[in-house]
Every structure is written in structure tokens, then in C-alpha cells.
Amino acid sequence: MADGAGEQPALRDEPASWPxxxxGDLHRDGWVVALREDRIQRPGHPEEEPFRRVVLEHPGAAVILAVDDEERVLCLWQYRHAAQTRFVELPAGLLDVDGEEPVDVARRELVEEAGYEAQEWTHLVSTYSSPGISEELAHIYLARGLREVGRGDFVPAHEEAEMETGWVAFDDMVEAVLDGRLRDAPVVIAVLAAHARGLAGSARASR
Structure with missing residues (x-):
């Protein structure tokens, strides 16, 4: 918080790295994420003891808000054990292949999870899920010009084996986000970003 004694920082996130x-590793078994413990020194204060922070290492993700010509969103209903909740979600996947661009991950996941390809891709926003503890950066895209192609040889397992898909009017998604019925962060961010930019639903039709 600015104290009035100096110039307020610029309104943007900036890269930084404290010593x-x-x-050291706390947990590392090769499955998606790992936990690391760092001891950090506040810059310019060598007299202070380093403090402990735990970091959840995560490769990042791509999330797809797929909207058809009727302004409906392709949704997934999927159980998430950590939250003990069956969420309404969007197709998404991990950036777990070195060098693969987020939009290419989005293209692949839209096929694997939902069986669709898209002709038009718009980057909506990239957002850190919980930067106090996690490295995860989610890249969220709007996909249009959808064409059903099937899921190929992809075979869902575990939670995905119970996943259901369906189409929901974009305006209904906005209402459900605002009244708290939808709480998955990528869903909330994707829907509100597209709504604010007039890229889907009645807001798009009125442009």
C-alpha cells in the first residue's frame, strides 16, 4: 500500500526474484506437481534471518472457453477430490510437454476432453491460480468455429471416466458465476473476461 511518501508503483505485475x-525438495514423485521448500532473504537486509516458503511446482495449464454459433458454452461436470465437489468446468490441460505453446495444448485438450476442433482462437487472459504458494499459470482461450471430430484414441480414466459434457447458454453462465453457483476459478475468469470484452452471449450480439 502506498503511504503517500513516494510515487505509487506502476499498475502492472513485474518479474522479480529475491535471493x-x-x-530442498519436500515431495517429488513425478506426478504433475512437486513441493519445494525455499529459504528467502529479503533484498537489502542481510542482517535478517532467511524466511521459509513452500512452493508448489506446477507446469501451468491451458483452459478453453468453447462457444458455438448459438452462444452456448461447452461445459464439463467433473469431480475434484481435494474440494470434495463436482464442479462445472471447461476443457483444460497441463503444459507438460517441453516447448509446447499454450494454444497448442488448448487445441489438443479440446479434442481429447470434448471431441471438438476450433477454427478461431482468442487469448482472453493468463492468470496465476494462487501465487502465494503455487507456480501454476493458466492461459485461458476463447475458441469459436467449432467442429465435432471425436476424441480419437484418447481413453478417459479416473475422474475423467465419470465426466459428463453439455452445452450451457453463455448468458446463463454469467448469471451462475455472479450468483455463486459456479466457483471453479478458470470458469469464473473465462466467463467474466469474455463478457467484459463483449466476445460472447448477448453482449456480443449487441456490439
Whole structure:
């Protein structure tokens, strides 16, 4: 918070890196994420003891708000054990292949999870899920010009084996987000970003 004594910082996130005095693995088994403990030194204060922070290492993700010509959103209903909730979600996938661009991950996941390809891709926003503890950066895209192609040889397992899909009017999604019926962060961010930019639903029709 600015205290009035100096110029307020610029309204943008900026890369920064504080000195790490030591680092060690807390958990690493090769499945998606790992936990790391860092001891961090506040810059310019060598007299202070380094403080401990736990970092959830995560490769990042791509999320797809797929909207058809009737302004309906392709939704997934999927159970998430950590939250003990069956969420309404959007197709998404991990950036777990080195060098693969987020939009290419989005293209692949839209086929694998939903069986659709899209002709038009618009980057809506990229957002950190919980930067106090996690490295995860989600890249959210709007996909249009949808064409059903099937899921190929992809075979769902575990939670995905129970996943259901369906189409929901975009304006109904906005209402459900605003009244708290939808709480999955990528869904909330994708829907509100597209709505604010007039890219879907009645807001698009009125442009």
C-alpha cells in the first residue's frame, strides 16, 4: 500500500526474484506437481534471518472457453477430490510437454476432453491460480468455429471416466458465476473476461 511518501508503483505485475539462500525438495514423485521448500532473504537486509516458503511446482495449464454459433458454452461436470465437489468446468490441460505453446495444448485438450476442433482462437487472459504458494499459470482461450471430430484414441480414466459434457447458454453462465453457483476459478475468469470484452452471449450480439 502506498503511504503517500513516494510515487505509487506502476499498475502492472513485474518479474522479480529475491535471493534464495537454500532450497530442498519436500515431495517429488513425478506426478504433475512437486513441493519445494525455499529459504528467502529479503533484498537489502542481510542482517535478517532467511524466511521459509513452500512452493508448489506446477507446469501451468491451458483452459478453453468453447462457444458455438448459438452462444452456448461447452461445459464439463467433473469431480475434484481435494474440494470434495463436482464442479462445472471447461476443457483444460497441463503444459507438460517441453516447448509446447499454450494454444497448442488448448487445441489438443479440446479434442481429447470434448471431441471438438476450433477454427478461431482468442487469448482472453493468463492468470496465476494462487501465487502465494503455487507456480501454476493458466492461459485461458476463447475458441469459436467449432467442429465435432471425436476424441480419437484418447481413453478417459479416473475422474475423467465419470465426466459428463453439455452445452450451457453463455448468458446463463454469467448469471451462475455472479450468483455463486459456479466457483471453479478458470470458469469464473473465462466467463467474466469474455463478457467484459463483449466476445460472447448477448453482449456480443449487441456490439
Amino acid at each position: 534464495v539462500r537454500s532450497s
